[in-house]
Amino acid sequence: MKKILSLVISTTVMLMAVSGCTKKEKPILMSGSATLGPLMKQMAESFSQSANRELLVTEIGSLKGLSLLISGKNDIADSSVKMPSGLAWEAQKKGIVTKEILIGYDIIIPIVHPSNPIGNLYLGRMADMYTGLIKDWKEEGGKPGPILVVDRNDDSGTRLIMSEQFFESQKVVEGSVKKNCDSEVISFITQHPGAIGYISKSSLAPGVKVININARSATIENVETKIYPLYRELYLYVNDKSYTGTVKSFIEFVLSKKGQDMMQQKGFIPVARLNKADR
Numbered sequence: 001m002k003k004i005l006s007l008v009i010s011t012t013v014m015l016m017a018v019s020g021c022t023k024k025e026k027p028i029l030m031s032g033s034a035t036l037g038p039l040m041k042q043m044a045e046s047f048s049q050s051a052n053r054e055l056l057v058t059e060i061g062s063l064k065g066l067s068l069l070i071s072g073k074n075d076i077a078d079s080s081v082k083m084p085s086g087l088a089w090e091a092q093k094k095g096i097v098t099k100e101i102l103i104g105y106d107i108i109i110p111i112v113h114p115s116n117p118i119g120n121l122y123l124g125r126m127a128d129m130y131t132g133l134i135k136d137w138k139e140e141g142g143k144p145g146p147i148l149v150v151d152r153n154d155d156s157g158t159r160l161i162m163s164e165q166f167f168e169s170q171k172v173v174e175g176s177v178k179k180n181c182d183s184e185v186i187s188f189i190t191q192h193p194g195a196i197g198y199i200s201k202s203s204l205a206p207g208v209k210v211i212n213i214n215a216r217s218a219t220i221e222n223v224e225t226k227i228y229p230l231y232r233e234l235y236l237y238v239n240d241k242s243y244t245g246t247v248k249s250f251i252e253f254v255l256s257k258k259g260q261d262m263m264q265q266k267g268f269i270p271v272a273r274l275n276k277a278d279r
Contacts, residue, residue, distance in 0.1 A: 011128045027054035028246060032065025032078040033157055035106060035200045036234060039266045046262070053246050059181065061155025063087070063267050068232055069237055070096060077237040080106060080200075081157030097240040103254050105269035107201040108158065108230040109218045110188065112207040113193040118142045120212040122230055123166060129196060130163075132173030140203065149176040150185050150197030157206040161232050162198060198230075202267030220269055234268065 037059030
């Protein structure tokens with residue numbers, strides 16, 4: 001009996017030792033878009049509950065997230081802009097094949113202080129504000145006073161797409177204010193009546209006024225019919241060699257009905273909706 005008891009105890013100790021030495025899988029690292037960050041954190045939490053693996057999300061800007069992916073320092077980059085050709089070339093030089101996954105769409109809205117009487121801007125006029133050709137609100141029929149341009153930092157995918165596709169210029173007027181994320185843009189504009197900025201519609205909060213573009217409001221229906229111009233694609237990027245296991249399962253979750261419903265609830269447009277409209 002003593003031998004049996006001794007054997008049981010020894011076996012238990014060995015199992016405990018083996019269990020204690022078992023290495024926990026490293027968390028999956030995702031970094032990139034400040035716009036997508038809150039949604040990705042919510043999705044990661046929901047996914048991790050069933051996948052039994054931690055997924056850590058950091059908001060550092062789309063371009064920085066893509067750079068970290070190319071340097072092998074993260075597993076997934078979430079981006080509010082298509083990978084620029086310069087980064088794609090850098091990946092190619094390193095022999096890295098990146099996989100691009102379209103996950104949805106985002107509407108961008110211009111915002112001003114609630115006291116600003118302007119209700120509409122034509123896109124070309126907004127571009128002139130950002131490049132310094134229009135400097136005073138009186139030129140748009142507003143109250144006389146200097147226009148204070150609020151821009152995003154250089155790692156922002158939102159800034160890149162606005163400057164390249166909509167403003168058609170990388171040069172922003174000297175003296176512009178740069179902010180790291182939409183919430184900082186909103187906070188600044190609530191305190192500065194002469195300011196103008198742009199944010200994701202998903203980030204809209206009280207204290208600012210949305211203005212139309214080209215006499216069109218920022219609705220999903222106006223994006224579907226392409227009469228509201230300020231929208232962009234949202235992506236996840238991975239190293240193609242890593243597109244397997246839990247990384248692949250997470251991306252499949254993002255594209256699943258549950259994931260796409262979460263995207264819509266956060267104010268984004270599910271990928272299937274605009275794809276259907278294009279057909």
